[in-house]
Amino acid sequence: MRNLLHPSLGLIGRVLIIVLLTILIEFCAGTILYDRASSLRVREDEANRMAEHIAAASRVMIQRDPSERPAMASRLSSANFTVTWHRTLPPPPPMSADLFEMRDQIVAREPVLDHHMLRLYLREPGRRTVVVGSLALDDGTWLTFNAPQLVDEGKFRIAWIAMMIVVAIGLSLIAGLMIRTTLQPVRRLAVAAARIGHGEQEQIAETGISEVRDLIRAFNEMQGRIHSLIADRVEALAAVGHDLRTPLARLQLRAEGIGDDQLRESIGADVREMAGMVSSLLAYLGGDDDPENPQAVDLAVMAATLVDDIVDQGRDASYAGPDHLTHHLRPLGFKRALRNVVENAAKYGDMVQVTVNADQDHVTIQVEDDGPGIDAERLEDVLRPFVRLDDARGRDTQGLGLGLAIAVRAVEMEDGTIHLANRDSGGLCVTISLPRGDGGIAQSRNAGRH
Template structure:
């Protein structure tokens, strides 16, 4: 809009200046025709007086048969053509025009030849209109354009507000709770918002139905598995009983991991204050009780507000993962004023660098790198990522220079949810 107004004003000023110059040429042509005719009718003695009488506040005329004829100025060729176009009779008068001071003044002097060969000289007393673009007027013309831009911007901002809310709601799809976007704005935007709200409701209903179905399937599968475990006790062969028991345990672990990843165990958990240091130490003690080499390094106590079951499941998965692929496991807790960092390290084979991001995806199992005796669907690390991201934290996997893998969990400290202590 600013460019359009600016260019329009420049073109208008330019057209106006050309119009003024054209008008100036027309007036000069009329004055020269009349003056030339009247002076030609006078005797040479009367001509100087007549020229003085024909002088006006715009043009000064004088006649002198012996005066020097001004040299023609090509810069005024356009003005000369305009004059003779208005008064073709002046074409025979060898009209000549020249600027008094080129580059400094726009006043014009000239001469036109009479029929007896003498010359009638004239001078413009006012400056002939020149191309002055009057930047003050241009700036003034831009004021309404800028005002219209501001008003239009505010109106567009208000019109697009539902679209911003729609974008924010779209970014929250898949997370609870579902937020209905207000149906506001122009008709097309309202229809878009209405369609989005209906789509969001359908997606939410689909997720709820899936979660309920998985929870029901998980519950129904656990019952026959429990019966199968009881019936294995009647098997005489200890080896066969142990093998079937391992298969049943693996199936239970697979069902548990699947339901945990898909959220089928229970409703979303509310954050509560837990002692993160005690939780880490307990996981290490459990590993020691099973005869594994595990160590805890960190403070004795550290209170943090998190979703207890989800965080416990995530840290348990990391410790079990480290125990499965390594012989020695260390759980270290570090804290500062802003965050708590849990590092779970092992001395296993690690993960190839090009697979670091891939291993965090659901249902991915890097058997060639980590062995083939893996229990579950490959949901251990994705469950950790899901639980930690729900707390606003991050999970990072790092291959240690000395060998093994380090899983680094960073949890932000939410001061508004309670106090922490070390």
């Protein structure tokens, strides 16, 4: 089998060989099973009855004058056993091998028939199998008979169909296993393709048929180029970020020397906005290669701290939830995501409410504001990068529209989801849901800080 399915064979060749092997095995198995099933064997009582009929008819016929024998044969016949007398018969053909067992059953009941050249044959008028036979009498004449009810043809067909179904099922399983083995490298390739661009490059062993090996080789080369492009992009962005921050820092220092307070403040705000845009752009385009490892983080403290920062800015913000809630995640990336969501709520609303809840399966963080909200048909648009909904939430349109896009990416890295919905009382509600996973959540002192 290993030689038949050598890796040098193509996909078409392998499938063709599997199909041919399946057909060949089915043909051989069908032939063997047919021979076994067609070895006709009647019930013992039927064989005994037929043996008695043949023996009785032969004894009666030999005692009658030849002129009386045709009429006597008619009287000896019935619906299930027909007898005919002949002066001569042509030489009988060889008896089929599958009827020897039936003949042995009859002879075992009436051994005397073994000396009268008893022969059995099958005749199929239409779809009904009939057993016919001939018997030599002592005077050289012949007695022929028909037994249409001797063979239970229905049981024969049922047994044949059942055996062929078993064979077909077995061959289907074997063929399926062979095809599954043939396509196993393709499944490994599909798994690797789903992970491409996420984390380290993973080379796939070039195994399988020739076409699959060529495909794996091309895939390995492609993912090498993709990871190289990502690495080049990260390095280029880091260099650009460094080059941009330096003149921005110098510009900020020079702005401090401007005597006009209003002009100085305006230039400083513009510089800070540009620095923020550079930071957000680098955070979003920095690629998926994240050096952070998940670790235990107190989400309750993180959320409460961000709320305190908003309060320190003179805004109305509150936290509701447990005092401590530990979860395993990437702390820097997730804190940046949660800060973007909280600051976005504070930018567009006069009030910010952050609520943290946990159950057996999920940790949920809700950030609500009382701002203008977002049109229902555009709730998904705001999660895309570089989208700013000026009409809906137009109080302040600074930035590149990457805050929520960065949050979406960070939450997805934790296998979580982020959902936006308008509040009935006005404003927006952003819900972040994180699965507990095997890392678990240790909740302690659920005193309910508000």
